[in-house]
Amino acid sequence: MSFSSLRTLPREALVVLSLVSGSHVVNHMHLVLFPPILGVLATEFDVTIATLGFAMGAQAFINTAFQLPFGYLSDTYDRTLTLGLCLVLGGIGALVLAAAPTFEWLLVGQILLGVGVAGHHPAHYPLLSDATTEANRGRVFSVHGFAGNIGFAAPPVVIVAVSSLDGLNWRHAFALIGAVGLLYAVLAVVVSLRYVPASVRRPNGPERPDERSQTPSLSSRLRAGTRALLDSPTILALGLLALVASTAMWGITSFVVTLLEQGYGVESSTASLTLSVMFGVGAVFMLVGGDLSDRFAPAPLIVGSYALVAVFVLLLASFVLPPSAAIVTAVVAGSVGSLSTPARDKLADVLSARADLGRNFAVVTIGIMVGSTVAPPLFGVLIETFDFRVAFASIAVVALGVVGLIVAIVARWGDEYGIGEVTVSGD
Template sequence: MNLGRRLPDASRETALVVGLVSGSHVINHLYLVLFPPVLTTLAADFEVGLSALGFAMGLQAFVNTALQLPYGYLSDNYDRTLTLGLCLGLGAVGAAILALAPTFEWLLVGQVVLGVGIAGHHPAHFPLLSDATAEDVRGQAYSVHGFAGNLGFAAPPVVILGVTALSGTSWRHAFGLIAAVGAIYGVAACYVLWRHVDDEVTRPNLGEAAGDDDRASASSRIERALAELRALARAPSILALGVVALIASTAFWGITSYVAVLLEDGYGVAPDLASLTLTAMFVAGAGLILVGGTLADRFRPGPILAGAYVLVGLAVLLLASMTVPPLLAVPVAVLAGSAGSLGGPARDKLADVLSTRTDIGRNFAVLTIGIMVGNTVAPPLFGALIESTGYSEAFGLVGAVALLAAVATVGIVARYREEIALGPSASSGD
């Protein structure tokens, strides 16, 4: 279908898919940042330190990471609506367990279940977006998706503060409210996709050799799983992009997890303002994602992505210097946490042009593995560093990691410039 050069000119079905998938992104990102706004409260309630809570956040990310390829396989070979439904349903169950957790051990159980749910969102989202949009506006579709995700990141501090301001409520009520909203949305989104979106979008792009008989055979499923791994090994450009995502995500989650406590304990910012700085970061990032989507459709994505990481690194290093006046520390923190969003659509566009249509779920799963490995490593690593060496050293390392992501991006774009220029036809397939 011909959508023209502007996403608002898209068909009703395209608008529906972009809207539903973006809404799912909001819900999943709500789940990802439940802890950072209430870290000090959780530490007091469960009588644990920042390193233990960092382990809990990292555990969720580890489970998320481990299930990326299985969800990618499910999305590429079976059904994207099913993938999305599992993602949203299990995520809601995990958030509900967190809301009810009587002990720290149950908090860990909730994080595991939450990780199982969240793991499916990128492997379901990106194939749906890719098949529902034309290539010349796909960067804009990815930017709308990213914009929605940043709104999801921004919402927990506002929701938690709003709910806990009511008499007789706590963070548990806020978590429970978020779980209920996620469950209701999951049911509604899957129903609409099932009834109102064409199977060409919700079903996988299987090659001619992959028919229903193949999918029904257990031995064939094993062979296809092995073929997926062999194909992945033949796609070094995607693996390299996954490494960039890992490096950048380590910096991003270092900022996201601990910037509120840095502002509160290191700069003397009031606790409520420090928590709301997270919201400001993601709101600003949401706007930058939209700008980044337009840039990704008009210019080469590599320089956009590298430039965004440089901005993040410089802003974090400025914060780490501990020389910024407290009044300016908040806007600098907002820049540090939002500038990377400018490169999000460019990164997704790179992954898209390095993919064929039959492997896009798997390839975005690889990208998400990189993101989630960073999420796994960053909270326990930087939490332990803060407790052992202090905020300046820990955030200095965060800034250095962000700059490393910029250098790695430049190297990868240079190495695979011909493949990027030729697009999907030059990419490795199954």
Template sequence: MDNSLPPRLRSVPTETKLVIGLVSGAELVNHMYLVLFPPILGVLASDFEVSLFLLGLAMGAQGVTNTVFQLPFGYLSDNYSRTLTLGLSLGFGTLGVFIVAVAPSYPVLVAGQLLLGLGVAGHHPTHFPLLSEATPPELRGRAFSMRGFAGNIGFAIPPAFITAAIGLGGLSWRHAVGLIGIAGAVYTIVTLFVFVRYVGPGVTRPDRDDTTDTHTTRPLSQRILAELRSLAAAPAILALTFLAFIAAMSGWGVTTYTVILLTDGYGVGLDTANLTLTAMFLAGAVMVLVGGDLADRLEPGPVIVATFAVVGLLVTLFGSLAIPPVFAIVVALLIGGIRSLAGPARSKLTDSFSGRQALGMNFATITVGTMVGGALAPALFGALIDYVAIQVAFFAIAGFTFLALFVTVAIVYSYDESTSSEGVSTD
């Protein structure tokens, strides 16, 4: 047997498997919440009598609260309780979904998205520290990929489920969204019970070694300033945050407007376009597992660079409208699969640059970049579609993908293992 290979999941403790499974399930729920709008953008525009630009702003609204509350949730995760952080995240997100389902007007729809974003904000600052604490270093790429696999399945569910629900007599998009919220509520209750009952404090409590706990004795304003100063002194984390922003602009541009491109640009039927979006996420779910294996076997940098290079070329071809519709669907599936290869490598790179007592804050900081990109992308590319042309929007998405490639090269060139364990100080 080759002892250099990472251990298989069956060889690790039961608690590790439990944490990976629960966190992965939470990510599935989280991602279901994030893609409620793309399958029904046309229906929402008609029901609420608003433009794609305004719906893009509504989607961006969840990115605003998501961004604002990343660091508070990161601080809560690193200093108090990861179980509490996870519970608050799932609870607020589920409540936001229910508000979206019953929204009588556009402002209420936006309010639901704002609350949904508040819930989503706590996931990254909690998920990655839980996985990192519960999993040995040589297996973390695969652990991150299991979470990514579940997240892609979560992305894949709403397009197919909502399409099927609307196709049934007497059901509407509101019923479908409400059922998704009910599933999330049940999962929240089960997950919190299992964490409290079966997961030890070594995983769920902050990794702190100071007995005096000066973080609680200093005034809150001093603690906040200390956290921000530490962030400013962590250049690799800030660089990865910028990369996350660029990658999110590209990723959310594709996710949000693939259905519109297929229907309006290629003349594909709405049902087929939504199923294509679902298939893209399913392809991503498979490929993220491959990405996890690559992240444990290879250096993260080359995996990320190669992924962005291929995806950039595919998005350019997809947006050109120069290929037959059937080929466009194939290209969309390739984009959905290949773009997922980089996820575990990026997460492992962040983990390697982070101090163990700053995992929540560092992943929260990088997620701020992701959320800012997620907030801006729908409105920006929606405006390009509304006022310029859909091809221009997808060429812009490809441009962000290639920019992410160059930023990754700069990070790999500028930082190496000597930057490991930087990040937010807990002194």
């Protein structure tokens, strides 16, 4: 890989990359608090795996519902405000989960987390895009994605480490994660206001509503936003692609620990730490994908990575593997899709005008979050109704759906945007 161009980034660009990468770590920690301890939560709150799947889906639904409002806030007012608000809400949500006395309070905590997570991508990507150039944007996006995967990897390690201490359990681990999120919110806002230029923190579009002679009504803004979306079929298609890809990957993320425990007989702590390894390997794949996305067109990268996801998930679903091989296969199945993430992000950037970056990345994130809303209850019900074999075979089919969608996108828009060629650039 060649990341030498990142060393030449101006100071404000490095500050932005550092801030949003740290925010991405916190953001993704909040997204995967449940999967490492589904069995523990099911026992403590006397609920089924499917019920916990619906709770995870509730968080993702709220996250989805708030994407466009936060995209509007980011595109119209201030990206630092968006970032700080979401970090605070996410931290509070984690603290509510830590103190939850009943399953109903778990839902409240999940809802707060959903709101908190929602504003990160609509703030992150416009900040990154405005602070960098197209020549190194794929690598910058991959560093951002790498940080996100570190965030995914952290909760299992934190939960196992904290729970191993005398008198402590998962609640103390959740409280620690929430407190870290709140402290980072203060740090991110202070550093952003001091070191990031207003030209990066503020929107690229028309002047803010308080600077206009007449402020459009909310209904007119909603109509205009809806018309703009309907006039952007490529962004809608990319949102659908993100939805299908997210459904496959969140199916793996949500249930691979219980698959290893109940299906392959892997010890609980080992299965939880496998989730961390999976995301750690995914972080490395993210960096590789960032370099490749600056050298090659996005479509072949997406096709190749999700074809591999399907193959390795089918191996898991076959139950022909010994436990040690199942662990390795699970790591690859849940990580190799990360190769394509920078390509997808760069594709969204290429298809966007500067004034609609927040909105368009919100659309892509809506796709991601709809997938994460659908996957836990869908595959949880398949596990409860049938078994792990059926559920994970279904995940493989969904992963192949990503391949079919990107082929269709290239057939429709490949020549117009140059997204289908195998090679487009090099160092």
